[in-house]
Structure formats: C-alpha cells, structure tokens
Amino acid sequence: MFLFYLSNRTTSDNFLFFGCMVLFHKIYSDVDLTEKLDYSSAVALLGYTLILAILRTFNVRAEAARVMVSAPLIAFVTTHILYLNFYKLDYGLNMKVCVSMGVVQLLLWAVWAGLTHHPSRWKLWVVVVGGGLAMLLEIYDFPPYKGFVDAHALWHATTIPLTNLWWSFIKDDAKFRTMNLVKKVR
DSSP: OHHHHHHHHHHHHHHHHHHHHHIIIIIOTTOHHHHHHHHHHHHHHHHHHHHHHHHHHTTOOOHHHHHHHHHHHHHHHHHHHHHHHHTOOOHHHHHHHHHHHHHHHHHHHHHHHHHOOOTTHHHHHHHHHHHHHHHHHHHSOOOOBTTTBOHHHHHHHHHHHHHHHHHHHHHHHHHHHHHHHHHHHO
C-alpha cells in the first residue's frame, strides 16, 4: 500500500515537473527562475523515482529500512538543488547527476524484470529499453533536422508513450501485489 501511495504521489510530482518544463521551454525560456525550476524539478523527480525503484525492486518493507534508504538520497538531491539554485547553475553537473540517477533506475528495473515472474514485466522491459534509448537523445544532443526536430524534442516526444506504458505497469503491479496479499490472507 505504501508503494502504491508513493506511486500516486509521483503523479502530482509529474504534473509539477511538466509545469516547470513547459514554463522553461515554451513560455519563459530566457528567465533564470524558470531554468532553475526546470533543472530542480528534473533532479527532484529523478531522485524521488530512484527511491521508489530501490524500495520496490528490493521489496523494502520495514519502515526503518525505508528511512535508511530514503534519507541519504533526499539529502543528496536537496543539497544538489540548493547548489544549483544558490551557488552555481551548472548544466553539465546537473546532466551528470540526472543521467547517473536515470541509469541506476534503469539497471535496477532491468535486473528486477529479469528476475521476477511478474505478468506485466514485458511493459517494464519496453520502458527500460525505451528509456535507455530516450536517454541517449538527451545525452547526444543534435541540432534541429531541417530546422524542425532536434534530439531534445524527440526526447520529450518519447516520454509520452513511455509514461503511458509505465503507468499501465504501475496499475498492473498494484493489482498483482493486491492479489498476492489477498491470497496470503486466505
């Protein structure tokens, strides 16, 4: 139930992240505040979802263990956000931090998908492989092709079907876990 709550909480965080991204990319792209919001929300979302990935893939149930996993990651993400906002807005450092957290998540989910017998693991595999390929678009940026589409725009476009499939997996996972809990009670 705790992980389902966290997954639902991530929905509101995704909306916040999306709002900050829209402000930066489409409305106020040359404003320092929106750039900070974009970078900060991206790293906060990645940090939060990394915590979820660790808790779910390792099936961490004890409250004390959840705190021991979450606290250092929350401290790191908070310190990084403070560094970006009040010391130096370093795009290169932020990319390294975000890519590192993204790669760790993809590896965790890939190993878990390979070991589990979850009925919807194929969805997770598609998200992991697609997310890895999409991450390459973010890392190896290329200029607009014939003035229309660049790597960053394609990255944003790939997040639409991947997010839809991810949330489909989350829903299936909640049903699967609930079904297993009900079986144990009987």
